[in-house]
Amino acid sequence: MHIRLFLVFSLLFVFSANSLRGQTDSKIEFSWDSLPNLPLEKGVNGSFTGIHNDALIIAGGANFPERPVWDGGEKIFYNQIYVLEKKKDEFQWVKNLDKQLSKPLAYGASVATKEGLWCIGGANKEGIYNDVFLLKWDAVSKEIIVEEKPALPVPLANMEASVIGDKIYVAGGQKELGGKATKSFFSYSDKEGWEKLEDIPGKGRIQPVVIAQNNGKTNVVYVFSGTHFDPDAEDPNEFLSDVWQYNPLSKKWIEKEKVPSNETPGLDGGYIGAAPATKLGDAHILIFGGAGGENQLYKKRLLLQNELRSLQQQNLDSSVATAKIDSIKEAISENFQKTSFSNTIWAYHTITDTWTKRGKIPGKTQVVAKALQWEDDIIIPLGEVSPGVRTAAIHKINVTPRETNFGWINYVTLIAYLALMIGIGWYFSRRNKSTSDYFLAGGRIPWWAAGLSIYATMLSAITYLSQPALAFSYDWQAYLGYFTILLIVPLIITFYLPFFRNLNITTAYEYLEKRFNIVIRMFGSGSFVLFQLARMGIVVYLPALALSTVVGIDIYSAIIIMGILAIVYTVMGGIEAVIWTDVIQVIVLIGGLILGLIYIAVDIGDVSYIFSTAYEDSKFQLFDFRWSFTEVVTWSMFLGTFALNFAPYTTDQAVVQRYLTTSNEKEARKSIWMNGIVSIPAGLLIFLMGTFLYVYFRDNPEFLQVGMQNDGIFPLFIADHLPPGVAGLVIAGIYSAAMSSLDSSMHSVSTVITVDFYKRFTKAHTEVTTMKVARWVTIIVGVLGTSVAAFMAAYPIASLFFFFQEIVGLFGSALAGVFMLGIFFKKANWIGTLIGAVLSVASLVLVKYFTPLNFYIYPLIAIPVCVIGGYLASLIFKVENNNNSKSLVYHKSLKEN
Numbered sequence: 001m002h003i004r005l006f007l008v009f010s011l012l013f014v015f016s017a018n019s020l021r022g023q024t025d026s027k028i029e030f031s032w033d034s035l036p037n038l039p040l041e042k043g044v045n046g047s048f049t050g051i052h053n054d055a056l057i058i059a060g061g062a063n064f065p066e067r068p069v070w071d072g073g074e075k076i077f078y079n080q081i082y083v084l085e086k087k088k089d090e091f092q093w094v095k096n097l098d099k100q101l102s103k104p105l106a107y108g109a110s111v112a113t114k115e116g117l118w119c120i121g122g123a124n125k126e127g128i129y130n131d132v133f134l135l136k137w138d139a140v141s142k143e144i145i146v147e148e149k150p151a152l153p154v155p156l157a158n159m160e161a162s163v164i165g166d167k168i169y170v171a172g173g174q175k176e177l178g179g180k181a182t183k184s185f186f187s188y189s190d191k192e193g194w195e196k197l198e199d200i201p202g203k204g205r206i207q208p209v210v211i212a213q214n215n216g217k218t219n220v221v222y223v224f225s226g227t228h229f230d231p232d233a234e235d236p237n238e239f240l241s242d243v244w245q246y247n248p249l250s251k252k253w254i255e256k257e258k259v260p261s262n263e264t265p266g267l268d269g270g271y272i273g274a275a276p277a278t279k280l281g282d283a284h285i286l287i288f289g290g291a292g293g294e295n296q297l298y299k300k301r302l303l304l305q306n307e308l309r310s311l312q313q314q315n316l317d318s319s320v321a322t323a324k325i326d327s328i329k330e331a332i333s334e335n336f337q338k339t340s341f342s343n344t345i346w347a348y349h350t351i352t353d354t355w356t357k358r359g360k361i362p363g364k365t366q367v368v369a370k371a372l373q374w375e376d377d378i379i380i381p382l383g384e385v386s387p388g389v390r391t392a393a394i395h396k397i398n399v400t401p402r403e404t405n406f407g408w409i410n411y412v413t414l415i416a417y418l419a420l421m422i423g424i425g426w427y428f429s430r431r432n433k434s435t436s437d438y439f440l441a442g443g444r445i446p447w448w449a450a451g452l453s454i455y456a457t458m459l460s461a462i463t464y465l466s467q468p469a470l471a472f473s474y475d476w477q478a479y480l481g482y483f484t485i486l487l488i489v490p491l492i493i494t495f496y497l498p499f500f501r502n503l504n505i506t507t508a509y510e511y512l513e514k515r516f517n518i519v520i521r522m523f524g525s526g527s528f529v530l531f532q533l534a535r536m537g538i539v540v541y542l543p544a545l546a547l548s549t550v551v552g553i554d555i556y557s558a559i560i561i562m563g564i565l566a567i568v569y570t571v572m573g574g575i576e577a578v579i580w581t582d583v584i585q586v587i588v589l590i591g592g593l594i595l596g597l598i599y600i601a602v603d604i605g606d607v608s609y610i611f612s613t614a615y616e617d618s619k620f621q622l623f624d625f626r627w628s629f630t631e632v633v634t635w636s637m638f639l640g641t642f643a644l645n646f647a648p649y650t651t652d653q654a655v656v657q658r659y660l661t662t663s664n665e666k667e668a669r670k671s672i673w674m675n676g677i678v679s680i681p682a683g684l685l686i687f688l689m690g691t692f693l694y695v696y697f698r699d700n701p702e703f704l705q706v707g708m709q710n711d712g713i714f715p716l717f718i719a720d721h722l723p724p725g726v727a728g729l730v731i732a733g734i735y736s737a738a739m740s741s742l743d744s745s746m747h748s749v750s751t752v753i754t755v756d757f758y759k760r761f762t763k764a765h766t767e768v769t770t771m772k773v774a775r776w777v778t779i780i781v782g783v784l785g786t787s788v789a790a791f792m793a794a795y796p797i798a799s800l801f802f803f804f805q806e807i808v809g810l811f812g813s814a815l816a817g818v819f820m821l822g823i824f825f826k827k828a829n830w831i832g833t834l835i836g837a838v839l840s841v842a843s844l845v846l847v848k849y850f851t852p853l854n855f856y857i858y859p860l861i862a863i864p865v866c867v868i869g870g871y872l873a874s875l876i877f878k879v880e881n882n883n884n885s886k887s888l889v890y891h892k893s894l895k896e897n
Helices: 002-019 298-314 319-338 408-429 435-443 447-473 477-502 509-515 518-551 555-604 607-616 634-651 653-659 665-699 710-721 726-761 767-794 800-824 830-850 855-876 892-896
Strands: 030-035 048-052 055-059 081-087 090-093 109-112 117-120 132-138 143-149 160-164 167-171 185-189 193-196 209-214 219-224 227-229 237-239 243-247 252-256 277-280 284-288 344-349 354-360 372-374 377-381 384-386 394-399
Touching: 048 117, 048 132, 048 372, 055 117, 055 132, 055 377, 109 160, 117 167, 160 219, 167 209, 167 219, 209 277, 209 284, 298 319, 408 555, 408 726, 447 477, 447 518, 447 555, 447 634, 447 653, 447 665, 447 710, 447 726, 477 634, 477 653, 477 665, 477 800, 509 518, 509 726, 509 800, 518 555, 518 710, 518 726, 518 767, 518 800, 518 830, 555 607, 555 665, 555 710, 555 726, 555 767, 607 665, 634 653, 634 800, 634 855, 653 665, 653 726, 665 710, 710 726, 726 767, 800 830, 800 855, 830 855
Parallel strands: 048 109, 160 209
Antiparallel strands: 030 394, 048 055, 055 081, 081 090, 109 117, 117 132, 132 143, 160 167, 167 185, 185 193, 209 219, 219 243, 227 237, 243 252, 277 284, 284 344, 344 354, 372 377, 377 394
16 A cells, blocks of 8 residues: 555656646757857868867868968968867867877868767868878877878868768769869778779769768768869859768669759759758758858859959050959959858758758858767857858857647646546556456456457557658558568467466466476576566657657656556556556557548648658558668568567567466457457558658658657657647557556566566465565566666667667567477477577677678577577487476367367
């Protein structure tokens, strides 16, 4: 009783303390601030810049220190290195740095990695270089360390670079001073060295914007705009608006939507060459200004310069000619000083291939500069603010939180739903008279409720949020995975269910001790507990993300609310409360999907348009018959999903426990079929939601939240577009999906720890003490799962659906192989089975960290390795007391019984 009261009061306190506070968040916008100026007063552009060890490194660069360029000033290149350190909230330039570059250098490419700041190529007045070196900041000794790296295959300057994983990509540039712009495209990794890749399509370019970002399917390289420089052309500088995407997996270029017009004279599209840019979130690229814009007066200056050159070549010696020349020089000088750059902040969304304006740059725009991410801020150091004019300024841009107004109607809806969950737990707490009631509901659960509970357990917020996001950003290939459940059901009913029902066991892992020994039972139980802790973190984090997005409260507070809520009714009501809340949750989450689909259809007004648009953009693609081991294609996805689903349906205590809550085996069979049949239409609704969201946001890209994670696309739609009351119901649906898995995980882990560890190793236990242990274990497990979710919030993962599939593959495959060895291989013994399990885990580690194979292939390797390796090891290492009696190894009569 004291535990229950403690949990209830904790929940009410946390919820009331945080729900109101979150409504004060402001709408996402860019707030600008300044860091200390570069000690070099005139400033520079074209420097190597990046963040390493919490310090801003600036090396090299160029300016006109004596006279401006329009007065014939000489450009000076520098070799100085500057370091700006951050100490708490203060920024200070490190003084008395002795280290310098080996020569003055500017206009190369720089990329910050964990290893340090890569400085690639560059130029000075003597020429263009292919040097590559690494700058590292040692925060302890306050020293810059310079490390030489393999040189570029060719000298390059005025190019840009980005990084994907451990590979650096370099695009564009020119090979000699005043030379023609190239289409150069190179990559570098420590393993492969420098590699020449397929040239950038279109025209050669200098000063392009080059950024790596995820396109919804994989990480790719984008090349935006730039200048096609050709010294032999009448107009040497041709501004470019085209955009190209390079896929490192397919090694192909694809043209994307060109830069929208920013009123650059003489250009239909927009020119954003030399702009600072950075990726933000899962699919946005932010571009700050660029060298184009309505006040880009280059074309007019070119005419003046041509006219001046013509007059000077005529060598006219008269006062009229001199006056004309002076007048043109004055006009050129005025042109230089009046020229300014675009101040538009663009957001390009890689999934919908759309552009939106997201604000204006206050003050002067910096070009030939980089945008760097420094913790939660974006830093734009130095650069050029008008032709020939440098700046020493370093700007800091903060992306502030979004405004949200959940509304009292939505709060009432959500709180009423959460209160209902607590009420159900309280109601069923009166029926828990024994551990059989608490763990197995005394066999009182009807088959249809058990079936819906199995579906709810397997669904989770991972599916409810990540799979709409998957259809939004990718396509429908993953939907085929739902049909593998129908293939698995007959196998479960025929080969597995009889064991779990006939042996009179509480946990699936009791079978492993009966068949092998305590070591294998502990391996199974321990693997399950570790897997569920990781799984719980994900299913808490995703709905907390939704709550944070919609209600506006801090995500860590949202995680705590979710954790406490699920702990309360699970501890009180046991498995019976878990199952009946699952039933309600399935109804609510499906209802939320239907309401969302109806709203989008009504808002767009033309359902056929939704389907035709999605079809044209390949969003309905179900099959990809390519033979690829690195990309997600049909064969690996279908077979891999079958293997991934096979593990939890046959070895996961959270699912197996449902088989044991019905009154007999016949009812259990019907519950398993119920789950399989419900999955297909429910999955159809989930994927339709993702497709509808894609068309909705493709037509309204301004509604996308800059910097958001893709898994938040459904919550974003709920927050900003569903009417009051409906939004609260759909958020309740998200909670439904989360809690239906979270409660199952907590209760099943509690069951495993209590039965497989406490009862197994404690002789002096009673029903009363066992019930107390079970409840306290549920609380502890809930706290641990909540802590894992908080860790995930601190270190977000691009696609939690794919991450979860990796977790299933890593933890579930060996366990699935262990059960297969026990049930189907009479000669399998505990030593061989343990060896097979270890081999399986080792093979997965090798595959994950040393091969590019996609995660769907993991279980296709790991399960056979466990079974084959375990069987062969059993033949080699004989065990005398190998329990392979008919009741423990599959035989035809077992099914008939």
